[in-house]
Amino acid sequence: MTFNAHSVTEKDDVASVVCDIAPGETVTMQRRSGTLALTAVTAIPAGHKIALRDFRAGESVIKYGEVIGAASEDISKGAHVHVHNLEGLRGRGDKR
Amino acid sequence: MNFMGYTRPDGGVGVRNHLLVLPSVVCASDVAARIALQLNGAVYVTHQHGCAQLPSDSAQTKRTLVGFGANPNVAACIVVGLGCETIQAKDVADEIAKMTAKPVVYLSIQEEGGTLNAIARGVRIGREMLAELSLMRREEHPISKLILGLECGGSDAWSGLSANPAVGNASDRLIRAGGTSILSETQEMIGAEHLLARRAASPEVAERLFAVVRRAEEGALADGVDIRLANPTPGNRQGGLTTLEEKSLGCISKAGLEAPLQEILGFSERPTRRGLIFMDTPGHDIESITGMVAGGAQVIFFTTGRGTCTGCPIAPVIKVCSNSPTFERMRDNMDADAGPIIEGKKTIDEIGGELFDEMLKVASGRSTKSEDLGYGSFAINRIGPTQ
Secondary structure, three states: OOOOEEOOOOOOOEEEEOOOEOOOOEEEEEEOOEEEEEEOOOOEOOOOEEEOOOEOOOOEEEEOOEEEEEEOOOEOOOOEEOOOOEEOOOOEHHHO | OEEEEEEOOOOOEEOOOEEEEEEOOHHHHHHHHHHHHHOOOEEEOOOOOOOOOOHHHHHHHHHHHHHHHHOOOEEEEEEEEOOOOOOOHHHHHHHHHHHHOOOEEEEEHHHHOOHHHHHHHHHHHHHHHHHHHOOOOOEEEEHHHOEEEEEEOOOOOOOOOOHHHHHHHHHHHHHHOOOEEEEOOHHHHOOOHHHHHOOEOOHHHHHHHHHHHHHHHHHHHHHOOEHHHOOOOHHHHHOOOOOHHHHHHHHHHHHOOOOOEEEEEOOOOOOOOOEEEEEOOOOOHHHHHHHHHHOOOOEEEEEEOOOOOOOOOOOOEEEEEOOHHHHHHOOOOOOEEOHHHHOOOOOHHHHHHHHHHHHHHHHOOOOOHHHHOOOOOOOOOOOOOOO
16 A cells, blocks of 8 residues: 555654645555544645644644644644644744 | 775874865965865865954864864865964964874965965975875775764755654664764754753763753844744745754754764864764754864765755765655755655665665765765854954
């Protein structure tokens, strides 16, 4: 079976898609616990991240099993996760 | 495990046999370049510093210049000064000679009586040095003599999943065999420093790591800006990297999975321990590579996803691409492709093994793309404003 996304650890709640994904397309990845499949709800460019669950604004986003930032708005499962809805928490002189 | 390198008088081993023409000050850069261009086989750097600097900044510039000349890949060195600068060519030459006992000569443009006389003398000295260099032969040395520099630049979302962990795998192999790897780019530890600190050989090393990362973050905090204005870069973001934490977590996988962190160095300082070392450098690729090479690194692994072309005038830089489409598009600049990891065709361990073998070949003389294309990228990290 060929997969079109990579999730790094079991804890991750985003995955990186291998090719451009259109809304409605099925995204699949291999995880230690088995194959995970979900439907993309937005377009996602190759290399970018897809949400593996629903996020509320302010919730932490996990990749590599670690916090990579927080949702800046509510994010639906299957949506593109990037600078428009995910912000870094470190080096934020603007929020001091 | 061994490689073929040039034995230096101080016990260091060069993987290249360069004659380096090194200006001690910006005012001598043109003369240094012209001397080297007349000599078939010489390399040179140019830079904007060496005078009108505060003492701490001047000391870092001098340490970098001395370190470049002292690198074992340099067989002989001509240091060129103007004459009235703060960082005197004679001092730089004396320090290189004291550290390494290699042939080093300095000349001052004012003492020589101008540009033409300085160039003529430099070329005559350089020609004699090249004749000596041409008789040197590679000998077998254990890979414990190798210091590898780890760099990433023009990263994309795949860098942290393929090229970086594969380079980390090669780095773990080198360290298991008694060698040394330097990780750098302090800003790209932000958000991942706790993982590296867990591998610190002592509480002091962990503390020092946290301290240098805090200082790197403090810059953005003091300026009242979002660090993302500087990092990740527009290309990183286009490639799928969203936050600095995400980029950092990918970045540290170049340090492998197992080697304990032995030491934290300042910019262009020399390691005093073997194994995994961290050097406090900016994320700026050229400054970071310059710092590691000035610290003694003979070979650099440079991972990229967007595709970067830069090199180093005295050290081979092995470009490892994170994805096959960029590798194909930038074939003229890329040395290795870690894309098969993304496609599920090869494992990190397989590519890591291939990179390790490639590193030994390059250390034994095989040229890299950035060397073949004549890249001479060089940049000194400044820690004070020009006066």
